[in-house]
Amino acid sequence: MAPAEASEWGCEVLLCAASDNPSWQRVPSCHPSMERLISAMKRPGFSWPTCPEGGAGKPGYQKYADCPAGWIPSAGERDFDHARERELSRCSRVVDRCSGRNFRPRYGSDNDRIVIDGNITRVYCGNNSCRYIEFSARPLRDKPYYFDIKDDNSGKETRHFFNLRK
Known part of the structure; x- marks a missing residue:
């Protein structure tokens, strides 16, 4: 796979994963890229496709949600x-x-x-x-994966959570 192709796929994954309303599952054009990602994750030596142009690297994973107030x-x-x-x-x-x-x-x-x-x-x-x-x-997150996307203008990072359930 050529680096440009990997970067293009990574940007598709980033755009789809960052989609909140609706989530990527409800955007038909996201299905090929995200299903390709889900399949690739099952293979040995898997590496997340990245999108340097999108201000995000590899995603993070937080299995657990925040505890209730006072806990x-x-x-x-x-x-x-x-x-x-x-x-x-x-x-x-x-x-x-x-x-x-x-x-x-x-x-x-x-x-x-x-x-x-x-x-x-x-x-x-x-x-x-x-x-x-x-x-x-501790409650489990419905969307455990996340990308931190940096805004070029403000320099602030915004966390976008997503899941990989089809």
């Missing part, structure tokens, strides 16, 4: 380290309701885990019932 990305609820937990695949928040007379001793082991509503795990900190950390699965 922060977290590795997990366990004290030991696993590669999967380094992904910040959970959201967590510290809850401290120990002010005033809310303190009640808890009987049981430190760091008891209780599942609440099937989605939130509460981990108690020590032998009390008023201080704990809650963990929840």
Whole structure:
């Protein structure tokens, strides 16, 4: 494949991926370039086609969406380290309701885990019932891939998220 052809394909991919309304899936002229990309990604040695003229390099990938307000990305609820937990695949928040007379001793082991509503795990900190950390699965992005496109006039970069589902 000649460099000009790769650059042309990369620019087609960039234009289609950056299309928000409608998304590339609803733009028939985008289907050949994007389907070619999806097929090429399955092959060993795949390299993203780029579009230097478009102010963007290779795309990034963010699997997880932001945590809800008041929660922060977290590795997990366990004290030991696993590669999967380094992904910040959970959201967590510290809850401290120990002010005033809310303190009640808890009987049981430190760091008891209780599942609440099937989605939130509460981990108690020590032998009390008023201080704990809650963990929840971090939401997945509907559009995990993105291009950062630089505006030549302002110099600012704008992030455009997209997915590769047909």
